[in-house]
């Protein structure tokens with residue numbers, strides 16, 4: 001058994017763990033005392049695009065996330081702008097459009113590929129001086145007044161703080177949506193540049209986003225009951241394209257999809273508290289959300305940014321007990337976490353109800369948003385930047 005000591009161990013090298021590592025590296029004279037515990041080493045760029053293990057997700061990153069990633073020189077080169085978002089519900093009245101001009105921002109968001117963003121972040125962390133250890137899944141173990149023990153296979157680490165960023169959600173609060181998301185892409189006969197579409201259907205939300213890697217295509221995230229999702233995943237391309245066009249409507253002409261389809265089961269899972277002693281959870285390890293409105297990673301990046309900010313002073317005296325700092329972090333993140341989790345929990349359930357009065361209320365809500373800019377502004381601002389106290 002090898003043993004070593006670090007100030008902070010980050011358990012899980014997804015985008016949120018990587019961003020935290022980069023932020024902390026900028027705040028300490030000894031970045032090697034931050035350790036990132038990852039699974040396998042990164043694939044080479046040539047392998048990445050064709051790797052079957054590459055994550056097929058695309059991510060809508062809001063303005064705040066892009067600014068953060070750019071400040072870390074970790075913005076992935078290929079991104080598609082979203083300047084207009086159209087929200088509607090299928091078979092019912094009511095829709096609203098949000099434009100970037102309404103908020104005097106160049107774009108409402110940018111769509112990037114998860115695999116490309118991840119690869120960019122891996123390269124940045126490799127150059128940051130942070131220690132990276134590859135191995136089997138890491139686990140936080142016991143803690144005392146001096147530190148916390150973390151184990152990765154045969155390696156035991158003694159750390160001041162352990163940060164869980166393994167995407168595992170948490171079991172305190174859990175809701176099964178009885179929905180799976182199909183992720184794929186499609187081309188349209190009447191494409192509209194820089195438009196994104198969120199369409200609520202009785203089966204679940206259907207989002208079309210401008211594709212970051214193919215200017216002619218849209219990324220599709222289509223949520224429906226698990227049985228229906230399995231059926232859609234197995235259809236011939238022609239039948240799937242027809243089903244997609246029918247569900248989406250005619251705003252983009254006809255949709256045609258030749259791309260592979262991937263299925264993601266959806267659930268809300270969240271921890272009531274982010275901190276237990278010296279163990280902190282951030283990103284999807286703290287809360288895993290429904291993908292409607294593309295909020296999960298944006299929220300996780302705000303967790304990482306706030307945690308790094310809160311630990312600035314502690315990093316210069318890591319022998320101190322971090323309890324008071326971590327309590328500050330919990331309180332600073334409370335409102336943003338619960339507002340975002342609440343919104344993304346409510347939206348897919350409210351619009352998917354088959355109760356006519358509630359469906360009409362949702363339609364009326366969209367109509368009200370469309371007519372009243374003062375109502376639309378807070379929602380759009382939250383989706384752009386998250387909650388600011």
Ligand SMILES: Cc1cc2nc3c(=O)[nH]c(=O)nc-3n(C[C@H](O)[C@H](O)[C@H](O)COP(=O)(O)OP(=O)(O)OC[C@H]3O[C@@H](n4cnc5c(N)ncnc54)[C@H](O)[C@@H]3O)c2cc1C
Nearest residue numbers: 012014015016059060137138166167283284294296297298
């Ligand atoms: C279909 C779909 C569409 C989405 N679209 C959007 C969007 O448009 N915008 C948005 O903001 N969010 C979106 N999300 C959510 C977003 O993907 C997640 O919020 C984001 O990936 C969370 O990042 P993370 O680093 O916290 O976790 P993850 O991305 O899950 O990464 C965690 C990493 O930790 C590793 N790991 C697991 N266990 C261990 C362990 N014990 N030790 C070490 N490592 C471990 C995992 O292998 C993984 O690499 C979407 C999600 C889905 C499913």
